[in-house]
Amino acid sequence: MFKWLRDYLYFLWRCFVISFVGEPLFYIWMTFLTCLALIGLNAYCKQLVHGLMMTGMTDHVSWGLYIANFTYLVGMAAAAVMLVIPAYVYKRHDVHEITIFGELFAIASIVMCLLFVTVDLGRPDRFWHLIPGIGRFNFPISMLSWDVVVLNVYLFINLHITGYLLYMRYLGREPNKWLYLPFVFLSIAWAVSIHTVTAFLLAGFAARPFWNTAVMGPRFIASAFAAGPAVIIITIQLIQKVFRYRTSIEAIYLLRRIVQVSMIINMFLLLNEVFKEFYTDALHNASARYLFFGLHGHDALVPWIWTALAMNTVSLILLMSPWTRRMVPLNIACLLLIVGIWIEKGMGLIVPGFIPNPLGEIVEYVPTWNEILICVGIWAVGAIIYTILLRCTTPILKGKLKINLKYTQRNVSY
Amino acid sequence: MTDKSDQHKCGCGKNNGDCESHRDDPGLTPVSRRDFLKRSAVIGSGAAALIAAMSPLRLLKETITAEEFVQRHYKEMSKEELDKVIARISAKVRDRFGVTPRLRDVKPMDGVEYVYALNLSRCNGSRRCVHACVNENNQSRSPEIQYISVFKMPKGTMDMEQGTRHYDPEQVPEDDSYYLPVQCQQCENPPCVKACPVEATWQEKDGITVIDYNWCIGCRYCEAACPYWARRFNFTEPDIPKERLNPDMAYLSNRPRPKGVVEKCHFCLHRTREGRLPACLEACPTGARIFGNILDPESEVSYVLKKKRVFILKEEAGTLPRFFYFFDK
Amino acid sequence: MVGSNSRTTFPIWWIAIVFFALAVTFVADIWGTKRAVIRHEPVASRHFDPAPVRTPLIEPEYVYQGKLYRCNDCHATLEPSTIQKSYFSSHPDVILEHGANNHCQTCHNRNNMDMLVDLNRNDVPFAQSQRSCLQCHGPIYRDWERGLHGRMNNYWDDERGVVRRLTCVACHNPHQPVFAPMKPAPGPHVRQYRDFLKSISTENADHDG
Numbered sequence A: 001m002f003k004w005l006r007d008y009l010y011f012l013w014r015c016f017v018i019s020f021v022g023e024p025l026f027y028i029w030m031t032f033l034t035c036l037a038l039i040g041l042n043a044y045c046k047q048l049v050h051g052l053m054m055t056g057m058t059d060h061v062s063w064g065l066y067i068a069n070f071t072y073l074v075g076m077a078a079a080a081v082m083l084v085i086p087a088y089v090y091k092r093h094d095v096h097e098i099t100i101f102g103e104l105f106a107i108a109s110i111v112m113c114l115l116f117v118t119v120d121l122g123r124p125d126r127f128w129h130l131i132p133g134i135g136r137f138n139f140p141i142s143m144l145s146w147d148v149v150v151l152n153v154y155l156f157i158n159l160h161i162t163g164y165l166l167y168m169r170y171l172g173r174e175p176n177k178w179l180y181l182p183f184v185f186l187s188i189a190w191a192v193s194i195h196t197v198t199a200f201l202l203a204g205f206a207a208r209p210f211w212n213t214a215v216m217g218p219r220f221i222a223s224a225f226a227a228g229p230a231v232i233i234i235t236i237q238l239i240q241k242v243f244r245y246r247t248s249i250e251a252i253y254l255l256r257r258i259v260q261v262s263m264i265i266n267m268f269l270l271l272n273e274v275f276k277e278f279y280t281d282a283l284h285n286a287s288a289r290y291l292f293f294g295l296h297g298h299d300a301l302v303p304w305i306w307t308a309l310a311m312n313t314v315s316l317i318l319l320m321s322p323w324t325r326r327m328v329p330l331n332i333a334c335l336l337l338i339v340g341i342w343i344e345k346g347m348g349l350i351v352p353g354f355i356p357n358p359l360g361e362i363v364e365y366v367p368t369w370n371e372i373l374i375c376v377g378i379w380a381v382g383a384i385i386y387t388i389l390l391r392c393t394t395p396i397l398k399g400k401l402k403i404n405l406k407y408t409q410r411n412v413s414y
Numbered sequence B: 001m002t003d004k005s006d007q008h009k010c011g012c013g014k015n016n017g018d019c020e021s022h023r024d025d026p027g028l029t030p031v032s033r034r035d036f037l038k039r040s041a042v043i044g045s046g047a048a049a050l051i052a053a054m055s056p057l058r059l060l061k062e063t064i065t066a067e068e069f070v071q072r073h074y075k076e077m078s079k080e081e082l083d084k085v086i087a088r089i090s091a092k093v094r095d096r097f098g099v100t101p102r103l104r105d106v107k108p109m110d111g112v113e114y115v116y117a118l119n120l121s122r123c124n125g126s127r128r129c130v131h132a133c134v135n136e137n138n139q140s141r142s143p144e145i146q147y148i149s150v151f152k153m154p155k156g157t158m159d160m161e162q163g164t165r166h167y168d169p170e171q172v173p174e175d176d177s178y179y180l181p182v183q184c185q186q187c188e189n190p191p192c193v194k195a196c197p198v199e200a201t202w203q204e205k206d207g208i209t210v211i212d213y214n215w216c217i218g219c220r221y222c223e224a225a226c227p228y229w230a231r232r233f234n235f236t237e238p239d240i241p242k243e244r245l246n247p248d249m250a251y252l253s254n255r256p257r258p259k260g261v262v263e264k265c266h267f268c269l270h271r272t273r274e275g276r277l278p279a280c281l282e283a284c285p286t287g288a289r290i291f292g293n294i295l296d297p298e299s300e301v302s303y304v305l306k307k308k309r310v311f312i313l314k315e316e317a318g319t320l321p322r323f324f325y326f327f328d329k
Numbered sequence C: 001m002v003g004s005n006s007r008t009t010f011p012i013w014w015i016a017i018v019f020f021a022l023a024v025t026f027v028a029d030i031w032g033t034k035r036a037v038i039r040h041e042p043v044a045s046r047h048f049d050p051a052p053v054r055t056p057l058i059e060p061e062y063v064y065q066g067k068l069y070r071c072n073d074c075h076a077t078l079e080p081s082t083i084q085k086s087y088f089s090s091h092p093d094v095i096l097e098h099g100a101n102n103h104c105q106t107c108h109n110r111n112n113m114d115m116l117v118d119l120n121r122n123d124v125p126f127a128q129s130q131r132s133c134l135q136c137h138g139p140i141y142r143d144w145e146r147g148l149h150g151r152m153n154n155y156w157d158d159e160r161g162v163v164r165r166l167t168c169v170a171c172h173n174p175h176q177p178v179f180a181p182m183k184p185a186p187g188p189h190v191r192q193y194r195d196f197l198k199s200i201s202t203e204n205a206d207h208d209g
Helices: A003-018 A024-050 A065-078 A081-089 A093-120 A124-130 A143-171 A177-203 A216-243 A249-280 A283-292 A302-320 A327-353 A369-398 A405-409 B004-010 B013-022 B033-053 B055-059 B079-097 B128-136 B191-195 B221-225 B279-283 B300-307 C013-028 C071-075 C138-145 C193-198
Strands: B102-104 B114-119 B149-154 B177-182 B201-203 B209-211 B231-233 B248-250 B262-264 B289-293 B323-326 C061-064 C067-070 C152-154 C163-165
Touching: A003 A143, A003 A369, A024 A369, A024 B033, A024 B055, A024 C013, A065 A093, A065 A143, A065 A177, A065 A216, A065 A327, A065 A369, A081 A093, A081 A177, A081 A216, A081 A249, A093 A124, A093 A143, A093 A216, A093 A249, A093 A369, A143 A177, A143 A369, A177 A216, A177 A327, A216 A249, A216 A327, A216 A369, A249 A283, A249 A302, A249 A327, A283 A302, A283 A327, A302 A327, B033 B055, B033 C013, B079 B102, B114 B300, B128 B149, B128 B279, B191 B201, B191 B221, B209 B262, B221 B231, B279 B289, B289 B300, B300 B323, C067 C071
Parallel strands: B102 B248, B114 B323
Antiparallel strands: B114 B289, B149 B177, B201 B209, B231 B262, C061 C067, C152 C163
């Protein structure tokens, strides 16, 4: 009677068990990540006790590393769509088989996003005020309430698609198109929306001229579609090596093409922004002046943004050259781009928005160790989640982990 | 939680990562005593590390009671519920400060909309308003929270970036400067209210934008949205000297705030809604501050708006402030 | 990678050891930053005292060598000086710097020194000194009457309490009417990034607004 439920629970149990089994490298990796996560937890407990004074944030710079990472990771999550579109819209079969890794990456990214938002809250105990129906949700006026909705829905869409497809593979059954294809196409629109809404979150206020720009949305999308596929290029190779899961080189070349184009658009939009700020040369470019050249002797971010620009430029040149058809230069280009965009979009976008503050006062921001450890901890949690998801997924895809017919026919209860 | 014995048995060699496929049920296989010990050691040390990692929580001073946790939004509470909450907060204040506060909920008056006007020709930058406000509204002394920022501006500009809050001459006013105090402008179109994801801040009918400190989740989005830098966040438990506590309190205004919530100027609503003048005005030595009801055509502020050339800060932000500035000579 | 004999060669004990060592570091509290709030003493109460800068003279009284006199106690017999400030032998504290108004009798009734006068030589009691001031300062007086110049105290709403309007002399010394400069109250504390960098490893920001 409850056979389907029993099968499903058994599937989850087997996934759970398999998450703790692996080669020595797997143990070392997971122990390392667990340690980092615990260190982050320790730092977060301190923050819970003493408040956000344990961070480098002030009333002047009221958002810092947490929201910077959040913004970046929303982009990472949205980037999964760059695998879904070729696979489902353009029917690229070589991409189809790696799409699921992109979707799993999106799940891990969204979980990290939600964690970064949680640690940024002054009153995490009041999280339930955000739950529609129980709390008091300022929808559709507040952009943050939009973000809560789109992020959670995106998480569920991806959990549903990957969970359903994997479970069908586990059962050895053909998936029902009606049960997942509509969600796949919904996820395409949704991926764009999560990052657009996050851009609107920043772009919506006259108080911060640095953010109040129409190219914020396009810039977010372009940078996400560059950095996200770059991460996936590297992960696919790792999956090939570690889990011995074969993927075609053509899929990676397609991703390389996507990163190329997105990066060109990203740099172009950045150029537009820079032109508008510096050619106009009106008072509202104070934040941009602070970011690129320093303002009244305050120049904490100047080395960062120029490093980021250099990294982005080098990686763009590399990507445009035929060199990167080889894996090592491609990986170098991808790493440069991932770090470059992280700086540009995280520290280089969130922090200067607050400097100078709306009343023209300059107070710089530097994260504390506690804050950095919490961020590291959250990244470790994300890596743990992604590793476990891959650990369970690859045997299923390879057909090694599947329902045991003999077992399901036995009538045992446990 | 490792299960090595199975891997050993199945002997699937280099594919040991996937060897579960050979098994019936990894959870049911009997484990050897040695494996059991190993597993216990890993789980035990893992648990120890987890508990040790969470050990800073033992320093948590304020514990959140179930009652506080489920407390509803200010606007959703009935009179009785609110009375209970007020009694609870009063008891907390008494425990912490040894003073029984006169804590109550003050509702807006009918036919009243507050407007502030500030005569920049008179302001001499003495910062009396800043400290009167801190004292009246039980703001944290360390870390320091102040609702009013007085800017010393060089004559000949309205560019805030050229001003500074940091001046300390022997005497004010200085010849080359004028002084521009900025606090919450009580906008008619407040971006902070738009920003709040949980409606913890809203505009009341007398024009004052208030915060329910028991509903705010501390996301600081309102702080990013405010063009006047009027909002302050309690980065830690506010520190108020016992002897300086002002026991005249209202729920939506100057009761001591908890850690992790946003606060801001509320035009001293516990005073002004009972007809009194705000603390910053009463402390102003030069009489630069003018406060009153704009709906009353005979009021002082109505006269100012009619007779003086007033202006507002950051008009381009479209916030429609209820705080007007003017020069008078 | 280790093969089928992984069970015997792969020491799982080290995971327990790593976790245990980590637990010790947590107990020793070596990670992250310590709580550090810079203490600020509360400012002196004179910095927010709502009392006006002057205590105006409501009665025509004068303290001379520790004794209180009514003005007419002396001026019944002593003719007040008609000319300049340098002759004020009995009033060393009175320095007349009132612009073009440099004669005592412009405001004081020289026939009855317990009274002030207006330009029509009508008596004005000390408690209503603004009636003298308005003679020359018409526009300012009009603003003051409408609550625009000068300060109010207590209530804005006259239905609920007394609206107390301070008079001219509560802020202006009639002999030197320019509002006196004053020492500003302490300014805000903000620590800057450079000081902060020096202490980054041990302290967190002090978060002063």
